[in-house]
Amino acid sequence: MAFADLRTDYAGRGAPLFRLALKTGVLTVLTLGFYRFWMKTRMRRYYWSAIRPGGVPMEYTAQATEKLLGFLIAVVILAFYIGVVNLILMFFSFSLFAGNAPAYAVSVVGLVPIFFFAQYRARRYILARTRWRGIRFGLEPGVKGYVWRAMLHWAITILTLGILWPRMTFALEKYRTDRTWYGDAKFAQGGRWQDLMGAMKHVYLGAAIMGGGTLALSLSLSPIWSLAIVMGGVWTGLGLSYWRAESFKRLTEWKTLGDVGFRCHPRGGTVVGIYILGSLAISGLLIALVFGLMMILGIAVSMIDPGVLERGFSNLDNLASVPGWIITLLGVVAYFSVFLFWGVLKEVFIKLPLVRHFAETTEILNPGALAQVRQRPRDEFAEAEGFADALPLGGGF
Incomplete structure (x- = not known):
């Protein structure tokens, strides 16, 4: 019996996501970052449940306490690694090289393996806590x-x-995909890396324009070549958006899960539009937020010292009568407000539209073969994705 291809629905909406991101973001700031493990868990559950291949929502079963314990374990291990291994590397660097710069450079290089270690372990944890159709x-x-x-x-x-x-990109994706399972069925990454080069054509072209403009500017000193550098930079940025869509399409369609295949048709123009319009919306709202905070600051200062309005704000000496702790408090509030709303607005105007577009343009071919898939044992993790939390790494997508 032939089964129709399964399309992927996306049920996420901007307003509920905004409320969730704002609420969890505020709690994270108020708890000095302690709540971020719960924030990450709740955000992922929202995104996972909104992605529905064949109308069946995905599930994210991780617990925030797992992330917290994993983070604490990772911090202990990283403290030992940084304190001992990097100390040894710096000792040999000081012995072999003159000056501090090479020693510090080698010390930083010694941290590189930890980043890749954290990436793989985080992906393994996320997949182990993800379910679809049980x-x-x-x-x-x-x-x-x-x-x-x-x-x-x-x-x-x-x-x-x-x-x-x-x-x-292809080599690392193939290594990860060839070790990925859905139940007792194993994924496989087909294709060749040479076939992925075409997805980078706009990046190559933009970089070439930038390089040519820079070289011409250095030789002729004519400011007209600055325009070529700017155009090349814009082209490269748009090319990266095209690369993201096209590489996702090719890598997804080259994947197989036994007899199951995939079809994907994201549109590069849509991805570029999401980034451009999303960035403009975020910038406009943040400017409005900063303007509003400045108005609040002016009102607060004028309530404390009404004479400030007459003297004006152009000279900072006019604010000398205002207690310093008030200026500091308002500055801290303004900083965290902008920081918080930047993250919230990025979720609503960029990440959500991107996830929706990539989800709705992906189909599962020959889904009848999925009936043969059986459950796999639970993969226990002592440190969860603690290393990724302890390092500046994004996670989830």
Whole structure:
């Protein structure tokens, strides 16, 4: 019996997400970051439940306490690693090189493996806590192989000035995908990295325009070439949006899950539009927020010292009569307000539309083969994604 291809629905909406992001963001700020483990868990549950392949919502079953305990474990391990391993690296660097700069550089390089280690472990944890139709996803242990491969491919990419970025993207995605499971069915990543090069064409072209403009400007000193540099920069930025859509399409359609395939047709123009319109909306709202905070500051100061309005705000000496703690308090409130609303608005105007677009343009082919998939054992994690939380790494998508 043939089954129709499964389309993916997306049920997320901006208003509920705004309220959730704002509420959890405020609690995170008030608790000095302690609530962020609960914030991340609640946000992921919202996104996961909104993505519905075949009309069936996905589930995120992780607990915030897992993340908290994992973070504490990771901090202890990282403290040992940074305090001992990096100390050894710096000692040898001071012995071999003259000056402090090489020693500090080697110390930073010593942290690189930890970032890749955290990325793989975080992905494994997220998949282990994700279910669809009651079946768990999973990722095989393989962090050591991922770390040395990631370091090698990054080195090659840097040496080629980013030209071989598609090669690195494909190789690392293949390593992760070939170790990913849905129940007892295993994913496989097909395709070739050479076929991914075309998705970077606009980035290459924009970078070439920037490089040519920079070279011409240095030789001729004519300001007209500055326009070429700006145009190249804009083209490169738009090209990155096209790369995100096109690389997702190609990598997704090259994946298989046994006899199950995938079709994906995101539109580069839509992705570019989301970034442009979303950035404009965020900028406009943040400017309005800053203006409103300045109005509140002016009202508060004038209530304390009515003469400030007559003297004006152009000279900061006119604010000398205002207690310093009030200026400091209002400054802190303004800083955290802008910081908080930036994160909230980014979720609503950029991340949500992107997730909706990528979800709704993805289909599952030959879904009848999924009936043969059986449950897999629960993958226990002592440290959850603690390393990713302890390091400045994004997570989730």
